[in-house]
Amino acid sequence: MSKVNGFVGRRNFLKLAGVGGVGIGASAVGNVLLSGESAVAQTPTTVTEEKPQPVNPQAALTRLLEGNKRFVEGKRLTPNQSKLRLQETAEAQYPFAAILGCADSRVPAEIVFDQGLGDLFVVRVAGNVASQTAIGSLEFATAVLGAQLIVVLGHARCGAVVAAAKGDPLPGRIGVFVEEIKPAVERVRNKTGSLEENSIIANVQYQAEKLGESSTILRGLIKEGKLKVVGGRYDLASGKVTLLT
Numbered sequence: 013m014s015k016v017n018g019f020v021g022r023r024n025f026l027k028l029a030g031v032g033g034v035g036i037g038a039s040a041v042g043n044v045l046l047s048g049e050s051a052v053a054q055t056p057t058t059v060t061e062e063k064p065q066p067v068n069p070q071a072a073l074t075r076l077l078e079g080n081k082r083f084v085e086g087k088r089l090t091p092n093q094s095k096l097r098l099q100e101t102a103e104a105q106y107p108f109a110a111i112l113g114c115a116d117s118r119v120p121a122e123i124v125f126d127q128g129l130g131d132l133f134v135v136r137v138a139g140n141v142a143s144q145t146a147i148g149s150l151e152f153a154t155a156v157l158g159a160q161l162i163v164v165l166g167h168a169r170c171g172a173v174v175a176a177a178k179g180d181p182l183p184g185r186i187g188v189f190v191e192e193i194k195p196a197v198e199r200v201r202n203k204t205g206s207l208e209e210n211s212i213i214a215n216v217q218y219q220a221e222k223l224g225e226s227s228t229i230l231r232g233l234i235k236e237g238k239l240k241v242v243g244g245r246y247d248l249a250s251g252k253v254t255l256l257t
Contacts, residue, residue, distance in 0.1 A: 067108035069240035072161035076109060079126035080253045092128025101130035109133070110153040112219065113165040114140045114172070119246050121165065124253065133159055139172030139215065140164055141192045142222040151229045154239050162223065162230075162239065165253070166216040167246040173197070173211050193218075216243040216256055 067075070082088050110133040111121045121127075121134045133153035135146045142164070153159045166173070175182060176193035193211075196218035200210040220243045224231045233239035243256040 063104070064106050066106075066158040066160050066238075069161045072109040072159075073163075073240070073242065076125045076127075076161075076163065077253070077255075080124060080251075082126045083124050084251045088126045090126065090128065092131055097129045105130050105133075105157060107131060107133040107153060107157055107159050109161040109163065110150055110159045111135065111163050111165055112137075112140055112142060112146060112150060112223075113163075114138060114167055114170060116167060116170065118248055119165065119167050124246060124251060133157060138189050139170060139176070139193045140166050140219055141172075141189045142219040142226065143189065143192065144226075147223060147227050147230070150223065151227055154233055155229050160233075160239055162220075162241045164216050164220040164223070164241065164243045165246055166212050166244070168212065168248045169208075170212050170215075173215050174208055176215075177201075177207055177211050213245060213256055216245065219243075 108131060111125075113119055113121050113134060113136050115136045115138045121132055121136075125132065133149075135149045135153075137143060137146055150162055154162065172190055173193055173196075175186070176190045176197050179194070181187070182190060193215050196215040197207075197211045199218065200214045201207065203210050220241050223241055224234055230239060230241075234241065244253045245256055246253050
């Protein structure tokens with residue numbers, strides 16, 4: 013079986029995606045693969061010879077938390093943002109971690125974790141919802157690109173979570189992703205304390221659970237010890253990321 017960065021290659025990924033219960037549509041898989049085809053399918057000799065080893069989950073998490081600490085303390089290194097890095101990542105990408113984050117403009121993952129070009133594979137959708145297309149993207153990040161860590165990153169005062177807690181009718185397609193947050197809200201509706209804050213935490217945990225439950229690919233990597241999924245809460249005021257258990 014051909015591999016890229018220690019994991020299944022594009023052709024075998026397509027085979028895996030065809031197995032029942034993956035939890036993503038064929039069109040979503042096709043779009044994700046096409047977008048990354050240049051990194052996976054082109055210049056195989058160069059990429060294979062020079063590709064780095066995958067970063068294990070704990071080391072990846074440590075790197076993220078250290079970067080966030082620098083950000084909070086105002087000591088950012090802004091790594092991997094040079095012209096040379098730009099040229100390197102034009103040939104191939106080997107992100108050491110993947111982030112499923114909220115689309116909120118105040119939570120840019122590369123900045124709050126003090127990382128650079130090619131370091132993070134970031135999927136952002138309002139409410140950090142593990143939608144089918146988001147799951148497909150994360151399958152690509154892990155099974156093909158070799159990221160061994162996924163961080164589901166929620167944040168304080170998340171508008172999508174607040175909307176889910178209120179339950180009011182919403183215009184257009186806003187209600188589509190809000191509906192995917194409501195099961196998390198119901199888990200804590202009768203819990204003491206702030207419904208908003210409890211729901212933000214519950215939503216991170218709920219979406220993290222969905223990743224393994226909805227994807228045979230992600231679940232398989234977790235069982236093999238090649239993937240870890242963790243949750244985190246970002247504080248808008250301090251910039252600090254706190255891990256959730």
